[in-house]
Amino acid sequence: MKKQIEGSRAVAESVALCRPDVICAYPISPQTHIVEGLGELVKSGELSPCEFLNVESEFAAMSVAIGSSATGGRTYTATASQGLLFMVEAVYNASGLGLPIVMTVANRAIGAPINIWNDHSDSMSQRDCGWIQLFAESNQEALDLHIQAFRLAEEMSMPVMVCMDGFILTHAYEQVDMPDQTQVDAFLPPYEPRQVLDPDDPVSIGAMVGPEAFMEVRYLAHAKQLMALARIPEIAAEFEQIFGRNAGGLVRPHRVEDAETIVVALGSVIGTLQEVVDTMRDQGEKIGLLSIRAFRPFPLAEVRAALGGAKRVVVLEKSFSVGLGGVVSTDVRLALSGIQLHGYTVVAGLGGRAITQDSLLRVLGEAIEDKLEALTFLDLDWDIVNRHLAREAETRRSGPIAENLLRDLGVVGAKVY
Structure with a gap:
């Protein structure tokens, strides 16, 4: 059903259709409207049975999520920025225990100084924590990815972050196609946990592991991420069959077939970049765009296949590693190991700074002429x-x-x- 709706509310309704058993809620901008919306649905009885828990901190939210998931409940929470940092210890515990928690990260800058606007610093800071990270371009894709995230998390028995740009998406009103309960039920089966705490069959979860097995535990987490590389596009294809639209997957190319210059990015900036690429194509430039949908696990083979024939690659990213440079571009460079081309990193939009078409046209024009600095800060x-x-x-x-x-x-x- 088509709806004109706020992005946060769209995600809340999408999560509700997935029939979560437990929702752990602590407010922090810009994700607050998501858990508020879910709270309203639980209170009204539209989402039932479901236990909605108001907790005292983000650390408590993830701790409750761990307990809920470990006892066999389909579990959801949401956070952003400092909230994600506050729960980091528990975030690592969730992945180390292999618990299929789904969490929205409404991407927001990390302080200090305090900044509530959008960039990707928060989720990028957790790129090594063991969670799958899926990035949404639009509100439609955000709501679609949450449905896929529960399926993926529960099949793989590992947690999933769905990352959507704070304010740019969470607070934007757009038309979305909201699925009905029958469609979601056909796609997402009832939750059957791989491991569960059961008083009738007691076991320990998260016990001390010494040097004799810790490396193997960590390797198995890595192995499951690699397995997810195959399952993510399969789940996206199954989703398209049932819901009639393409969402998710590992990467999505736009006009890359004969492109000499390819821009790589993720998140909501993809829409703006598509318009810029189309404009430059109309001007005769051989330029394309590659959208990364899954940042963890990182799709090395797919990125290499899409970019290998280009003369130059420009990675546009809304985060950076202080003292080094690009975050996403480091992974892209690894994917292109051994391929000789010009590589550029453009850091843009930090703290919510606007990324305009005019600025993109200028910086991409400089890249095409190979006059761009290897590391450039857009509109600094x-x-x-x-x-x-x-x-x-x-x-x-x-x-x-x-x-x-x-x-x-x-x-x-x-x-x-």
């Missing part, structure tokens, strides 16, 4: 950066960085140290 204000570096060189007590930059911009009125 070099004047205020250099002003602060000069200030630090002049005096030891140069003052707080973020506040000084705001004063330089005239955003706050106060003395510059």
